[in-house]
Amino acid sequence: MRVTINGREYEFGEPMTVLDAARKVGIYIPTLCYHPRITQSGSCRMCLVEVEGQRLLQTSCTTYIRDGMKIWTHSERVKAAVKHNLELLRMIHPDDCQTCEANGRCELQDLLQRFGVERTMDYYGNSVKILDESSPAIRRDLGKCIKCFRCVKACEEIQDLSVYAMVKRGHYEYPATAFDAPVYSTVCVGCGQCSFVCPVGAITEKPDWRKVLELLENEDKVVIVQTAPATRVAIAEEFGAEPGTISTGKMVAALRKLGFDYVFDTNFGADLTIVEEGNEFVRRVNKGGPFPMFTSCCPAWINYAEKVFPWVTKHLSSARSPHMMLGAVIKTYFAEKIGKNPKDIMVVSIMPCTAKKDEISRDQLIIDDWKPVDYVLTTRELGKLIRLKGIPFMSLPEEDYDHPLGVSTGAAAIFGVTGGVMEAALRTAYEVITGETLPKVEFDEVRGLDGVRDATIKIGDKEVKIAVVHGLKNTEMLLKKMEKGEAFYHFVEVMACPGGCIGGGGQPKSLDPDVIKKRAGAIYEIDEMMKIRKSHENPAIKQLYKEFLKEPLGELSEKLLHTHYKDRSKEYANLWKYYEEGKVS
């Protein structure tokens, strides 16, 4: 197809939108509601282009190229329309940039700057000024909402939860929860996909970074940080690097510069999880059930199971998530080593996830009277901390994690990607069950980014049916199939976010359509670079069991590393009460 853009002819092979075509040849077209993770709504009218022969301006994100098409992306007519539409948005958007969580990472801010949009109209403010801080995971500040429909679509299309819907009309519309209930009391699982796609600061993670900043300035506590597998392949994006840039060493160095006393690796916790969860699975295989067993390291998935499919809670692995395990080990095993009480130690987790913020508030996870993890920061928040402290991230030297809880394997690294937990567990389970060495550590059946992947794996003389699913929409389909008896599995890995943790709601915002693929590639690269690629071979794990835990699923393990779940399906059932209480604005 020959298409003329701004007077120059280009040749395109396959059908694509005008926006994609223009970007392919390096022509900038502004966007605001466009996001590659969701279907387009065509609502922001920023990507307008002039197409010869068309009476009106066309949105390039929804218009497909045709042979012989003549497109103008920067005509005066286009620029006038885009600038005017930005003026209209500025009319309702507050000038709170200085204290806004999205400052510097705000698509509206960028566009206003790009087009030099002064405040030419009176400021009328947004029609709603709801500030919803009910959830430990996300914060909604609807006064900043520009009504781009991204959160509505993300929740509907990725997670099929539809926590938000646009209510009212015209200037007065806003993305509301059912009956304007606080988001925490709805079916929301805290995955944070809405905060990931929000182009402005209307939905963000619940910010905890200020508290961590204060904590670091507080001398009398030992502050220990741990970093999740998926953060190391994404954090560099906050500083302009290509998605999938591995920056483990720089991140560790930056965390030390921030003032953390010890930098540990959640990957250690992941290895520990595999040993515990793998042994739990082996125990179930030997006892003959109950099947299926579901993984339990994704807190959004746990929330989903408890809220929407309560029968699943009986099948969830009792293993805590990796950072919880590591937090517990830090405050016991490691505390002993450095001669401290659990209460003198503060553990901060750097996570790609907003639901982890919700997870640490769970009562079931409190051990004695202390919490294994005190604060969770998202990758984005860590980026902000590093920026605010003026640390030159990209030019930092590479540093290593502290010992002994910074030692990890390739199996732990792949926790960050969908299928990774399954693969890591299979690597261990195979060797535990058969007692033989695994001939090939890669399980290609569970890799890839298809919504649901299933396979039958032969372990010794047993055939194990497994499934890997990511995104709650896919999960819902799979669970419904299982309910109907159309599918049976022994072991199911569920990750709530697309692509697993690498596509988590707390990861750096990105408009790169291939961001998940690139980050996943980096994760597998880390795995390949590792000398040890099976969790049970991690020397630090072996040492931990020898010195402290004694055996997997043992008494101390049960106390520190396992948990239980409850049916919360009734909790959000009665949203009507918010209407009756007159909380509806």
Add this chain to the structure above:
Amino acid sequence: MKIKVAADPKSVLEGSLEIANYFGYLSGVHHVQVDVERDANLGNCVGGILVDINGEKYKVRDKKEAAMLFVQGVILRKKVKDLAVKKVLPPEESRITPEVLIVKRNFGKYRDIDGYIFLGGYEALKKALKMKPEEIVEEVKNSGLRGRGGAGFPTGLKWESALKEKASEKFVVCNADEGEPGTFKDRMIIEEDPHALIEGIAISAYTVGANKGYIYIRGEYSDVAENLKRAMEEAYDRGFLGEDILGSGFDFELVLRFGGGSYIAGEETALLESIEGRAARSRFKPPYPTQKGLFGKPTVVNNVETLVKVPWIILNGAEEYRKYGTESSPGTKLFSICGKANKKVVVELPLGVTLREIVYAYGEGIYGEGELAMVQTGGKAGTFVSKEKLDVKLDFDAIKEGVSLGSGAITLIDDKSRFLDIALNVIEFFEHESCGKCVPCREGTFLVRKIISKMVEEGKVDCDALQEIERIVLIMKDSSLCGLGQSVHNPIISLIRMLERGEVA
């Protein structure tokens, strides 16, 4: 006492019926018993309307003179020398387009399906089921029928593109959401001739290959919907709907859906969203509904009036239909006359009729004291047309002259209405009805309303603000997602032009 008012076509087009009505109005105001007679043979005079009071001939140019004549000549029973006419011309023939009853063919003629069948109902369906879908498409294409909801898209082309789509399932949808203010033609059809609508929908479904259809009727029409429901039940009972219709092997299920009362639900893609159970917000096009419509399947959405014409065209042929109307806009159109009109009615006239005929011959001019100041055509989103343009021929091309046909609403506005009041009324409507999906319409309508409200508060028109408004609505036209935002400029700018010309204060 008897007043005769000239009612020959020439006088009528000059507003004699308005004067006749005004005499009736005055007799009520003054409690005077008079007979007002419209006399087509009374004659004519130059530069005014000929009035006969007790054999005395007078000439009346406007309502002021008519009022004076009434007081002097009727109440005081004096001769009014100033208005007397010496030379009476013979009645003059000037053509007033007569009503053509295609849509209104059965109005008031039947109560139930037996009556409809007696009138020849469902014959078109029988004929259509024996035809190939391509033949029906060809016939409809030849007839030149264009959508009567306002946009005027050729119906035959729409059906053809849906027919060509390969899909497991297709739908037809009848748009009975008639939300355009001042339009009540579809309501009349549903009240008076629901079976013709059902027949039209069944034919359209057969043509495009749909086995399920929806009638999306606005929630406010729940009363007339009862009539429609009954008619649908009758049609199911007689086998005109349901499985294996008339032994042809064609199944068609028709379902009635109620709208929630938003204006934008009348826009076809928003309507589909609403049927799917979402809030009515427009989708972007393409893909067009004929490619990806209801539940992602090819869907044909047609207006009530369009569909009612189909059985007639099938029975009488495209040639016959083309005898009415103009080359580019064949056939008839229902006009609903409202506003300050003396007669608020639905009339069916061939396209190409002038606005003057509708306003003076069928609407009979302005009621009461006021004089005609302007006409808004095509509903709230249509243009304001000044008195000077009453001779424009109304068809789908009239928009080139600044007169939109739209849904066929003809709203008469008298000179008592002020610019700011009209402007505020218009923009408040759009601000309230903007669905909120796209930025230029969502915030633009709000901003324009704010500017006009400010002018209303201050009580004076600000020319700079008007320029700003013009800029906003023109960008809104250029960059909005759907027809709502794209047409706000129609009323606003035409109204501003009238203000500039001094035709409205």
